[in-house]
Amino acid sequence: MAASLWLSGGGERLLRLLRAGRSALGAGLSLPARAGWRHLHGTRDLLGTPGIKIFMPALSPTMEEGNIVKWLKKEGDTVSVGDVLCEIETDKAVVAMESSDEGILAKILVEEGSKNVRLGSLIGLLVEEGQDWKQVEIPADAGAPSPVAPPAPAPAAPSVSAPPKLQHQPGKLQVRLSPAARNILETHGLDPSNVTPTGPRGIFTKEDALKLLQEKQKGKPSELKPVVSPAPAAVPSPSPATAMPSYPRPAIPAVSTPGQPAALGTFTEIPASNIRRVIAKRLTESKTTIPHAYAAADCAIDAVLKLRKELAKDDIKVSVNDFIIKATAVTLKQMPDVNVTWDGEACRRLQSIDISIAVATDRGLITPIIKDAAAKGIQEIAASAKALAKKARDGKLLPEEYQGGSFSISNLGMFGISGFTAVINPPQACILAVGRARPELRIVEDEEGNEKLEQHQLMTVTLSSDGRVVDDELASKFLETLKANIENPMRLALN
Known part of the structure; x- marks a missing residue:
């Protein structure tokens, strides 16, 4: 004992x-x-029983915070090494978090649905088998809110016609407000002191303010009145010689009220997911730091369509995009100077040809990777692309399935887009934008040298390249070789 x-x-x-x-x-x-x-x-x-701490892990190289989507274990459940504890939305995908310890899940400190949980935050506690999990000792700093700012002296009374300002009242703690939340509260005259903030470090967020406004609307709909703009302060009248024309100050658009018709000039703010914020950051970084160069070519895909039809007779289902992936990989093998990345100071030629394919999801664009694509056959590429696209849309990609890659392909042809330019995915040096197939007439010569019109299926491919490592001449030669490989798909079997 x-x-x-x-x-x-x-x-x-x-x-x-x-x-x-x-x-x-x-x-x-x-x-x-x-x-x-x-x-x-x-x-x-x-x-109390001391617990084994569970922290928010880093599930991707660029992850700074995550959202807890769902707990798959509940308090009191037995946990083994490798069991999935919860699903976490990172800046890339929804990833399953596995346990590295065994025991009993004693306490969930961060509930599912919690957003923007910082890396290293304590999210749960385990105890060893045989210990009383109900008596687990909760650390003093677990879930502790940020200290409340000391009360500030009351400001001067506002003008009668001005919107009500949030003032400190005796006996009430001052709430830390985000700028958007302050605007909503002052516009509608709401008191946040009786609402528990949900933001990081105890900040009263815009979502908290909208929730408070919605509750007030349901309880007292007649009290919501339009806010009168503050009257301008009286100033001495200037002399006629120095008088300047005055213009009314434009009103700041108010936030739209849930359940009410949108007024003129209002807007609805849509919270950005972690994935959407990272996409915005990386696109901005790409367009501001990478000198993009563009080159386009029209490829005839009649031979690809004919071969695809022949394969379908043997129940081999492949898409035009699968042929493009294979042709791109073969071209990169033939021209290794394009299969490169830029690390900020030097160019790195990669040994493996890993093709990133852009997949649109409800959470944003993500690029799963077909590894060593040059060594795979068309049918294997088709199976890999289909499986990766499904996992991407379901949010089930593993980190190793979307991290890395040496070259990206974005195909908008299925949406009826004839041609477009894509943004490079750093640190890669190139991305290929693929448009739809379209019928066009071409003048060709027969065996006797006579010219005639023939209809061909053409497809525009546009290469966006990093001018620091892939110059215009190299990009042009790459497109020329890629065009030859696409128009003669039998050549793909030789590599």
Whole structure:
């Protein structure tokens, strides 16, 4: 019993109890065994069971915070090494978080649905098998809100016609407000002191303000009135010689009210997901730091369509995009100087040809990777592309399935787009934009040298390249070789 109490964290208390017991026995006193057991057992309950901490992990190289989508284990469940504890939305996808310890899930400190949980935040506690998980000791800093800012002196009373300002009232804690939340509260005269903030570090967010506004609307719809713009302060009239024309100050558009018709000039703000914020950051970085160069070519895909039809007779289903992936990979093998990345100071030629394919999802664009595409056949590429696209749309991609890549392909042909330019995905040096197939008439010569018109299916491909590592001449040669490989698909079997 003493050893188990020592291991449970009550060692020092136990030692003092044992010493006290020896002193009592030495003085001729006796301790009933059952009473002594109850005393020691109560000491253990008072101390609590120490837990194994579960922290928010880094599930991608660029991840800074994550959203807890769903807990797959509940408090009291037994957990083994490798069991999935919860699903976390990173800046790339929804990733399953596996346990690296075994025991019992004693406490969930961050509930599912929580957003913007910083890396390293404590999200749960495990205890070892045999310990009382209900008596787990909660760390003092777990879930503790940021300290509230000290009360500030009350500002001067506002003008009667001005919107009500949030002022400090005696007996109420001052709430830390985001700028958007402050605008909503002041516009509609709402009091945030009775609402628990949900933002990081105890900040009252815009979502909290909109929720408070919606609750007030449901309870007292008649109290919501339009806010009158503040009257301008009286100023001395200038002389006619120096008088300047005055213009009314434009009103700031108010946030739209849920459940109410949108007023003129209002807007609805859509919260950005982690993936959307990272996409915005990386696109901005790409367009501002990479010197994009563009080159386009029209490829005839009649031979590809004919071969695809022949394969379908043998129940081999492949798409035109699968042929483009294979042709691009073969071209990169033939021209390794294009299969490069830029690390900020030098060009790196990659040994493996890994093609990133752009897939549109509800959470934004993500680029799963077909590894070593040059060594794969058309049918294998088709199966890989289909499986990766489904996992991307379901949010089930593993980090190794979307991190890396040496060359990207974005195909908007299925949306009826004839041609477009794509943004390079750093640190890659190139991305190929693929348009739809379209019929066009071409003048061709027959075997006797006579000219005639023939209809061909043409497809425009546009290469966006990093001018620091792929110059115009190299980009032109790449497109020339790619065009030859697409128009003669039998050549793809030779590589």
